[in-house]
Amino acid sequence: MSATRYTLRRLAELLLVFLGVTLLIYLAVFALPGDPIAALGGDRPLPASVQAALRVRYHLDEPVLQQYLRYLGGLLHGDLGQNFAGQSVAAKMAVRWPTTIALALTAWGIEIVVGVGLGLYAGLRPGRLGDRVVLAGTILATSIPVFVLAVSAQLLFGLHLGWFPVAGDDAGWPMAYLLPGAVIAVFGLASVARLMRGSVAETMRSDHVRALWAKGLTPRQVVGIHVLRSSAIPVTTFLAIDLGYLLGGTVVVEGVFNLPGVGNLLFQAIRAHEGPTVVGVATSLILVFLVVNVLVDLLHSVLDPRIRHV
Template identity: 75%
Template sequence: MTRYLGRRAVELVIVFLGVTLIVFLMVFALPGDPIAALGGDRPLPANVIAELRGRYHLDEPVLQQYLRYLGGLFTGDLGTTFQGQSVADRMSSRWPVTITLALTAWGIEVVLGVLLGLFAGLRKGRFGDRLVLAGTILATSVPVFVVAVTAQLVLGVRLGWFPVAGTADGWPSGYLLPATVVAIFGLASVTRLMRGSVIDTLNSDFVRTLRAKGLRERRVVGVHVMRNSALPVMTYLAIDLGYLLGGTVVVEGVFNLPGVGQLLFQAIRTHEGPTVVGVSTALILIFLLTNLVVDLLSSVLDPRIRHE
């Protein structure tokens, strides 16, 4: 296990450096001057532009800027915005909203995805199975912003069942609708994955043996089939939690939720490079650490897996 952890740590460092470098280059190496854009319709004087570029080290080669940024990461510095604010401070007040939204969506995926997948797997080829499969195809065929705007208009504005925007109503009413929109796409994947895993498990020799011994069907399904079908689903769900934390940008923008996703959305729109890089770095770290935890827990869920 020690050798495996060491190898995985090296892999994570390489991936982190590669991905953050790509993000940094996409933000700061592309054509355009973010300092000049600060003036809007009124161009800034040349001496002011030169002063600001020197203050934020934009006059240095881009690789040197990246190395300077990496040095700051070791001290917990995610950068400073062009308005002089710390990116980490701007994110700190927004994390609770994003985490609450992501965990609510994740809970919806876990409960509904596992139940629908189990329901479809136990009724393979029947009407209920085909209905669930059709629903998952429909859910993954519609873009997320279309689902978000439609849900907001129908369920929020016309029917008044949920708040239209913001988090003033708190949890759960203020988060349930946007969380459902976020969860729809992961829910479809969880359902199909659980269905396939249940079907494979039901066709296993040990299940036929349990039934031949006279074990009740409820215990066969509720204990043995569920446990052996859970590993691929739980692995996906654990990784998907990292996606949810970084994939709420569009939904937070549509529902005007003051989370990290909305901060990233606004930073992209206003060409706020340090904020885009800082938020992206935090989300990359979360995703990589989530993957590491999943790999370590997989051997706990299934003793047949040995990382050595």
């Protein structure tokens, strides 16, 4: 299959997935039992006339599929809608994206440095104590729920030891982002370490590495150049895809550490029953992940010329 045809097919698949996922989110927010307009008043219900006017204003009096099609029409013009206070969802997200991007890149950097380092260390010592410790540590890290890990890290390193700020971003980067970034990075870091470990161990047993040893190359040349380059292909692919996960997976951590990012906006919108904000933020995060996924897939053949798309 030619590169152009494959690209068009992947873009068509992206569109179908995007429509399917956003439809499910829209139905989950607006079609499930519950009245978001009635919930706006809290303990003091809004007058019936006000509720009716708000439903007309936000087209909640229309069938849900018609609402969804109207929402898609707005997306084509870059409009993510308005919340029930009349504020633009896109404008609210614009001021929060820098925080989320800084947090995701911090976590990504920790994944690369620590994950690749641990994987390389374990892959060069298969079956030894260091290898077993790394494998056991990665299993333990992925078994702890992110909320538990975030709160525990906040209590230990923030409150008791005082090494990092407990909440907010007043301290700026990097201090305000290192602890929450490390919490997010733990799960991807474990996968990177295990993937790198397996790739290094396999590469070290390959014939071309044995030939390099036979030629008398130093360990620094063999490992630092040839083994790392061959082992980095699957790890690089995973890291590129994981960046999309990091950009969209900061909701809980931003909520715990009270960071003013897009994830925290979604967290607050869910608590406040702001359906338009929930749908708008979720749509943006899904789109970011899908675009990153497709770009990685298209660049896969560049990372490894042996790959041919069929």
